[in-house]
Amino acid sequence: xxxxxxxxxxxxxxxxxxxxxxxxxxxxxxxxxxxxxxxxxxxxxxxxxxxxxxxxxxxxxxxxxxxxxxxxxxxxxxxxxxxxxxxxxxxxxxxxxxxxxxxxxxxxxxxxxxxxxxxxxxxxxxxxxxxxxxxxxxxxxxxxxxxxxxxxxxxxxxxxxxxxxxxxxxxxxxxxxxxxxxxxxxxxxxxxxxxxxxxxxxxxxxxxxxxxxxxxxxxxxxxxxxxxxxxxxxxxxxxxxxxxxxxxxxxxxxxxxxxxxxxxxxxxxxxxxxxxxxxxxxxxxxxxxxxxxxxxxxxxxxxxxxxxxxxxxxxxxxxxxxxxxxxxxxxxxxxxxxxxxxxxxxxxxxxxxxxxxxxxxxxxxxxxxxxxxxxxxxxxxxxxxxxxxxxxxxxxxxxxxxxxxxxxxxxxxxxxxxxxxxxxxxxxxxxxxxxxxxxxxxxxxxxxxxxxxxxxxxxxxxxxxxxxxxxxxxx
Amino acid sequence: xxxxxxxxxxxxxxxxxxxxxxxxxxxxxxxxxxxxxxxxxxxxxxxxxxxxxxxxxxxxxxxxxxxxxxxxxxxxxxxxxxxxxxxxxxxxxxxxxxxxxxxxxxxxxxxxxxxxxxxxxxxxxxxxxxxxxxxxxxxxxxxxxxxxxxxxxxxxxxxxxxxxxxxxxxxxxxxxxxxxxxxxxxxxxxxxxxxxxxxxxxxxxxxxxxxxxxxxxxxxxxxxxxxxxxxxxxxxxxxxxxxxxxxxxxxxxxxxxxxxxxxxxxxxxxxxxxxxxxxxxxxxxxxxxxxxxxxxxxxxxxxxxxxxxxxxxxxxxxxxxxxxxxxxxxxxxxxxxxxxxxxxxxxxxxxxxxxxxxxxxxxxxxxxxxxxxxxxxxxxxxxxxxxxxxxxxxxxxxxxxxxxxx
Numbered sequence: 001x002x003x004x005x006x007x008x009x010x011x012x013x014x015x016x017x018x019x020x021x022x023x024x025x026x027x028x029x030x031x032x033x034x035x036x037x038x039x040x041x042x043x044x045x046x047x048x049x050x051x052x053x054x055x056x057x058x059x060x061x062x063x064x065x066x067x068x069x070x071x072x073x074x075x076x077x078x079x080x081x082x083x084x085x086x087x088x089x090x091x092x093x094x095x096x097x098x099x100x101x102x103x104x105x106x107x108x109x110x111x112x113x114x115x116x117x118x119x120x121x122x123x124x125x126x127x128x129x130x131x132x133x134x135x136x137x138x139x140x141x142x143x144x145x146x147x148x149x150x151x152x153x154x155x156x157x158x159x160x161x162x163x164x165x166x167x168x169x170x171x172x173x174x175x176x177x178x179x180x181x182x183x184x185x186x187x188x189x190x191x192x193x194x195x196x197x198x199x200x201x202x203x204x205x206x207x208x209x210x211x212x213x214x215x216x217x218x219x220x221x222x223x224x225x226x227x228x229x230x231x232x233x234x235x236x237x238x239x240x241x242x243x244x245x246x247x248x249x250x251x252x253x254x255x256x257x258x259x260x261x262x263x264x265x266x267x268x269x270x271x272x273x274x275x276x277x278x279x280x281x282x283x284x285x286x287x288x289x290x291x292x293x294x295x296x297x298x299x300x301x302x303x304x305x306x307x308x309x310x311x312x313x314x315x316x317x318x319x320x321x322x323x324x325x326x327x328x329x330x331x332x333x334x335x336x337x338x339x340x341x342x343x344x345x346x347x348x349x350x351x352x353x354x355x356x357x358x359x360x361x362x363x364x365x366x367x368x369x370x371x372x373x374x375x376x377x378x379x380x381x382x383x384x385x386x387x388x389x390x391x392x393x394x395x396x397x398x399x400x401x402x403x404x405x406x407x408x409x410x411x412x413x414x415x416x417x418x419x420x421x422x423x424x425x426x427x428x429x430x431x432x433x434x435x436x437x438x439x440x441x442x443x444x445x446x447x448x449x450x451x452x453x454x455x456x457x458x459x460x461x462x463x464x465x466x467x468x469x470x471x472x473x474x475x
Numbered sequence: 476x477x478x479x480x481x482x483x484x485x486x487x488x489x490x491x492x493x494x495x496x497x498x499x500x501x502x503x504x505x506x507x508x509x510x511x512x513x514x515x516x517x518x519x520x521x522x523x524x525x526x527x528x529x530x531x532x533x534x535x536x537x538x539x540x541x542x543x544x545x546x547x548x549x550x551x552x553x554x555x556x557x558x559x560x561x562x563x564x565x566x567x568x569x570x571x572x573x574x575x576x577x578x579x580x581x582x583x584x585x586x587x588x589x590x591x592x593x594x595x596x597x598x599x600x601x602x603x604x605x606x607x608x609x610x611x612x613x614x615x616x617x618x619x620x621x622x623x624x625x626x627x628x629x630x631x632x633x634x635x636x637x638x639x640x641x642x643x644x645x646x647x648x649x650x651x652x653x654x655x656x657x658x659x660x661x662x663x664x665x666x667x668x669x670x671x672x673x674x675x676x677x678x679x680x681x682x683x684x685x686x687x688x689x690x691x692x693x694x695x696x697x698x699x700x701x702x703x704x705x706x707x708x709x710x711x712x713x714x715x716x717x718x719x720x721x722x723x724x725x726x727x728x729x730x731x732x733x734x735x736x737x738x739x740x741x742x743x744x745x746x747x748x749x750x751x752x753x754x755x756x757x758x759x760x761x762x763x764x765x766x767x768x769x770x771x772x773x774x775x776x777x778x779x780x781x782x783x784x785x786x787x788x789x790x791x792x793x794x795x796x797x798x799x800x801x802x803x804x805x806x807x808x809x810x811x812x813x814x815x816x817x818x819x820x821x822x823x824x825x826x827x828x829x830x831x832x833x834x835x836x837x838x839x840x841x842x843x844x845x846x847x848x849x850x851x852x853x854x855x856x857x858x859x860x861x862x863x864x865x866x867x868x869x870x871x872x873x874x875x876x877x878x879x880x881x
Binding site for chain 2: 092095096097098099100103117120121122123124125126127136138153156157158159160161194196198199200202203204205206207208209210211212213214215216217218220221222230232236239240243247250251253255256257291292300301302303304325326328329330331367369370371372373374
C-alpha cells in the first residue's frame with residue numbers, strides 16, 4: 001500500500017508529480033492511498049521520475065484533471081489516477097464519453113464548472129466602510145474548491161477596484177495590481193451590510209411576476225445552499241407566500257373598458273388596412289402606398305414595399321423583377337449584389353443611373369425562410385398582375401421614352417404577357433404608349449451563371465443592351 | 476406632485492419592465508476592464524446573478540427610463556389609459572444605479588427600455604444618453620441592452636448600436652391585424668423597417684466601430700412575441716419567428732406568456748399565463764434553430780402545438796416509419812431528430828461510437844433521456860421491436876400533469 005500526501009486539496013502539481021512517478025513504477029490504482037496534509041509535506045513521496053520513464057497523456061486529460069481536483073469528493077484523486085493508469089493500455093479512453101470512469105470524471109468537472117459559474121454569479125460585494133480608497137469585500141461559500149481558479153474572472157471584471165473575496169477554503173484579494181491568495185477565513189471578517197442592498201432587494205421584489213410563480217425552477221438554478229449569503233434571498237418566503245393572492249387579485253379585478261381613443265384608432269385602422277386608394281397622382285403617393293398595399297399576400301413576410309427611385313421625368317426606365325434580401329431591408333431598389341452588378345454594367349455602358357428611373361415589377365420581396373436565410377422565390381403571374389397597379393402608375397408619371405425590362409418577370413409586368421428573353425433580346429419593341437421597349441437579362445441571372453465564358457459573353461451582351469437603351473433614350 | 480425617492484422610482488420602473496422576458500447577457504464580444512478606467516467585462520457566456528421566485532433569470536438591471544407613455548397598447552401595463560403609478564428616472568440616476576449594482580456584482584449590466592414620451596426621437600435620445608454616459612464618461616465595459624423605439628430616427632438607432640451589445644424591438648403580437656387593433660399607434664411596417672436597418676448596420680458594423688475608435692457595434696438584435704393575448708395559433712407564431720430569424724438574423728425571439736396585469740383592459744383574457752404553451756414554443760424554436768427542423772415539419776399555420784408531449788416527440792410519433800434509428804450508424808442529422816437526444820448527447824454519441832458499440836447504459840451516460848429515446852433507437856443490446864409502432868406509445872410518453880388543489 002502506498003500513501004501519497006498532497007500539500008493541499010487542490011495541489012495539482014503535487015498530484016501530477018506523484019501520479020507520474022507511481023505510474024512509471026507500475027503501482028496499480030488499488031494500491032495507492034491519496035491524502036492531504038496541510039502542515040507537513042510528505043516524507044515518503046515517491047521521487048519524481050526522471051526523463052526515462054516519461055510518458056505522454058492527451059492534453060484534454062490534463063485539463064479535465066485540473067478541474068476534477070477542485071471537486072470536494074474524497075475519491076477524486078483516486079479516480080484521476082485510475083484514468084491515468086487505464087490510459088496506458090486504452091489510449092482512446094479519453095475520447096469515450098460513455099465509459100463509466102470518464103462519465104464520473106466529466107460529471108465532477110461539470111459540477112466544478114457549475115460551482116465556478118455560480119461563484120461568478122452569487123458573490124455579493126459590500127463596500128468596506130472607512131477604507132481609504134473605495135474597497136469592496138464579500139463572504140462566499142463555494143460548492144467546490146473553485147476560489148483560486150475563479151479569481152481571474154473578478155480580476156478581469158473589477159481590474160480598477162480594490163476587492164477581497166473571503167471563503168472557508170481560501171481568500172483572494174486584488175489591489176488593482178496584484179492578486180493575493182491566503183488561508184480560509186471567517187464570515188465575521190467581511191462587512192455585514194451595504195447601503196445599496198435596500199435598492200437591490202427592492203429591484204428583486206419588483207421584477208418578480210407573481211402570476212408566474214415557479215419556486216422549483218428557482219431552487220434548481222439558485223440552490224438553497226447559497227441563500228444565506230444572498231441579501232435578496234431573505235425576501236423569498238414572503239414573495240412566494242403572497243404570490244397566489246396577488247395573481248388571483250389581478251385576475252379577479254374588474255377589467256377596464258378601453259378608452260374611446262383606442263376604439264376610434266382601431267376602427268380607423270381597420271378601415272385603412274386594405275389599400276383602396278384612388279389612382280396615385282405622384283411618385284410620393286406611390287412610395288407611401290406601396291408599403292400599405294394589400295393587393296396580394298407578399299406584404300406579410302416582407303419588411304416593406306420597395307418603390308422605384310430616380311429622376312421623376314427620366315427618359316429611361318429600368319424594370320427589374322422584385323426587391324431581394326438587401327433591397328427589402330434597405331427599402332431601395334437594386335442596392336444588393338445584383339444592384340452592384342447593374343451599376344457596374346451601367347457605368348460601362350456610359351449611362352448615369354441618377355438620370356434614369358429604376359423600379360421593379362413586384363414591390364414586395366417574395367421568399368421562403370430557410371434557417372437563417374431567405375430564399376428568393378419568383379413571383380407568380382397573379383402577384384405580377386396585382387402589382388401592375390403600381391408599375392403602370394410609375395410608368396404613367398415618369399413617362400419614359402424607353403423602358404428596359406430586366407428578365408422575364410419584368411417583361412411580364414410591362415408587356416402583360418409572357419415575353420421570352422432569348423428570342424426578344426436586343427430587339428426594339430413598340431410599347432402601347434408609343435415608348436420603346438427592350439428586354440434583356442436580369443443582373444442576378446448573370447451572377448448565377450456557373451460557366452465563366454458564358455458569364456463573360458452574357459455580360460458583354462447586357463452592357464451592349466444598356467448602351468443601346470441609353471442611345472435610344474438620348475442619354 | 477411629490478418627488479419620489481429613488482427606491483420608490485426603482486420599484487415602479489422595474490415593476491413596469493418585468494413583462495419583458497429577455498434578460499439575456501450572452502453573445503457580446505469578449506472584453507475586460509484591464510487597461511481601462513472603469514469596471515466591466517463580458518466573456519461570451521451570460522451570467523444569471525439571481526433567480527426570482529418565478530424561476531426567471533435576473534442577469535441585468537432591467538428597468539424603464541420612464542413608464543409615462545403616449546401610446547395605448549391594450550396588453551401593456553404602461554398604456555396611457557392605465558392607472559398605474561408613474562415615475563421617471565434622470566439619466567444620472569440610471570447611470571449611478573447601474574454602476575452601484577455592477578460593482579457589488581448584482582448584475583451583468585443594464586437593460587434599458589422606456590415608455591414613449593413626447594416623440595420617439597426624444598425618448599430614444601434620452602436612452603442613448605444613458606448608454607453614452609456609461610460607455611464614455613465611466614468607461615463601463617459591462618453588458619448593455621437597449622430597446623429601440625421603431626419610429627426614432629435611423630441615426631439615433633445607429634448610435635444606440637454603437638454603445639449597446641444588443642438592441643431589440645418588440646413586435647409583441649404575432650399577427651399584424653392584432654397589432655393594428657390592440658396597439659393602434661404601432662405600425663408593423665415601422666417595426667420591420669427599423670429591424671431591417673439594424674440588421675444592415677450590424678452586418679457592416681466595421682465602419683461605425685472604427686469611427687468610435689473603441690469598441691465594435693452591437694452584435695445582435697432580438698424581439699418578443701406575447702403568447703395568448705390574441706387569436707394567433709402556435710403555427711402562426713412560429714411562422715412569424717421563422718420569418719424574423721431569416722429576415723433580420725435575430726439572435727433570439729422571446730416568447731412571453733400573456734400575464735394578467737394590474738388594471739387590465741377588458742379586451743384581453745384575464746387568465747393565468749399559458750406557461751406550458753410558452754415552454755413548448757421555446758422547444759419548437761430550438762428545433763428550428765439547432766436541430767435542423769423547418770417550421771412546417773413542426774406545426775402547420777393555423778394549428779397549435781401538442782401540449783402533452785414535446786414537439787420533437789410529437790414529430791417522431793407522426794413519423795414512426797423513420798424509426799427506429801441505429802445509434803451506431805445513423806448520421807448526425809438523423810440522431811438530432813431522435814426524441815430524448817439533445818445536441819450535446821449527439822456529439823458524445825458520435826465520439827463514443829468510434830470506440831465502442833453503444834448500449835442503453837452508454838446512452839444514459841452520455842446524457843440521453845432513455846424514457847423518451849428507447850422506443851426510437853436500436854443499440855448493441857436493445858431493439859424496440861413492435862414498441863415503435865404501438866398504439867399506446869404516445870400515452871406512455873405523456874408527462875404526468877402536475878395536479879392542483881381543487
